[in-house]
Amino acid sequence: MKLRVLVLINALAVAISLGIANYYFQHSWIHLIVTFAIALVCSYIVFYYMIERYVYSKIKLIYKLIHNLKLGKELKDALGEYVTDDPINDVESEVKEWARVKKNEIDLLKKQEQFRREFLGNISHELKTPLFAVQGYIEALQDEGLEDNETTRGFLEKASRNIDRLSLLIKDIDAISRLESGEIQINYKKFDLSLLIKEVIEQMELKAGKQNIQLVFKDKYNFPTWVNADRDKIQQVLINLVSNSIKYGKKHGKTSIKIFELHDQILVEVTDDGIGIEEQYLPRVFERFFRTDKSRSRKIGGSGIGLAIVKHILEAHQQTITVRSTEGLGSTFAFTIANA
Structure with a gap:
């Protein structure tokens, strides 16, 4: 008025x-x-x-x-x-808008605080597990004074595996921190995606063979598929997704990689027939250290942030990644790349 x-x-x-x-x-x-x-x-x-x-x-x-x-x-x-x-009505609307914005900011801060607590708890657990294992093996060697070379070698091999796990975790944390801060540059260039997928399959065949999992990329993709992206980063995306499908795939199962041409993009799908993901957990699978079954996932291994790295790499390319899954039947991760 x-x-x-x-x-x-x-x-x-x-x-x-x-x-x-x-x-x-x-x-x-x-x-x-x-x-x-x-x-x-x-x-x-x-x-x-x-x-x-x-x-x-x-x-x-x-x-x-x-x-x-x-x-x-x-x-x-x-x-x-x-x-x-009309400052009376204007100040009322301004205050309401200001209150709405502040409420959203407070909700976001609460969510970030919860995420921070979960992240610190997860990273603490992930770091101390291999550290305590290495410490235990070293103390056993020091205290027992083992003369059995075979036992000593076994302890050292176990300590070495835990050090490798710790090194991988630190490397992945550093990678995702640099991606989030924008320190890693995306070097775009034209390359053949089909050829890159074949290289990744060759690289991952030994790991898949240990689980008797077959990696499938059909002959119909023998023709070149040209895309414009950072080849090394997309290679890392493919390795992480294939590695993830092997970890959670079933023995004597298979992981299939398919590509589809869209209007100005290429869609890549990595599908496994493994344990799948419960529907309630699907929105969180790309969070750092998120695991649907922590005890089982830690036995499988890995740093727990591979999918988070994948998401950040694709977002840096201004592309997207999605997941669809049925518990007990398998999962499909699909991402896009700009067509060359």
Whole structure:
């Protein structure tokens, strides 16, 4: 409501009240009209001055401050001139919007705090497990003074495997930190995606063979599939996805890689017939250290952030990755690459 309308309504209320009161005592229509007119004018002037002087000016100042602070100005510069025709309604809408934004910020901070606690707990567990194992093997060698070379060699091999696990974890943490901070540059170039997939399959065949898992990339993809991306980073994406499918695939199963040509993109699908993922966990599979079954997943191994690295690499390419899965039947991870 405009200031003049607000003042006029109040002035009319006062003028009508005084006019009726005067008519009640004087019983004269002339006195009623004169009283009404004088009261209306006087009330309007007084109310307008009082509201403008002591209320409206303060509201304008508050509105001006809120508006300028929302624009990101420093407090000392926030009191500059800003003119509005209806600061009462404007300040109400501004405050509501400000409250909504702050609520969203608080909710986000709470979510980040929860994520931070989970992350610290997960990384602490992931680091201390191999460290304690190495420490135990070394202490056993020091305390027992083992003369059996075979037993000593076995302890050293186990310690070495845990050191490798620790080294892989630190390497992956460093990689994802650099990806999130934008330190790793994406070097775009044209390359044959089909050829790269074949190279990854050759590289992962030994690991898949230990689980009797067959890696399938059909002959129909023998023709070149040209894409524009960072070849090394896409290779890392494929290795992580294939490695993930081997870890969670079933023995004597298979992992299939397929490519589909879209309008200006290439869609790549990595599908396994393994244990699958429960539907409730699908939105979280790309979070760092997230595991649907922590005890079983740690027995399988890995750093726990491979999928998070995949997601960050593809986002750095301005591409997307999705997952669909049925528990007990398998999972499919699909991502896009820009067509060359």
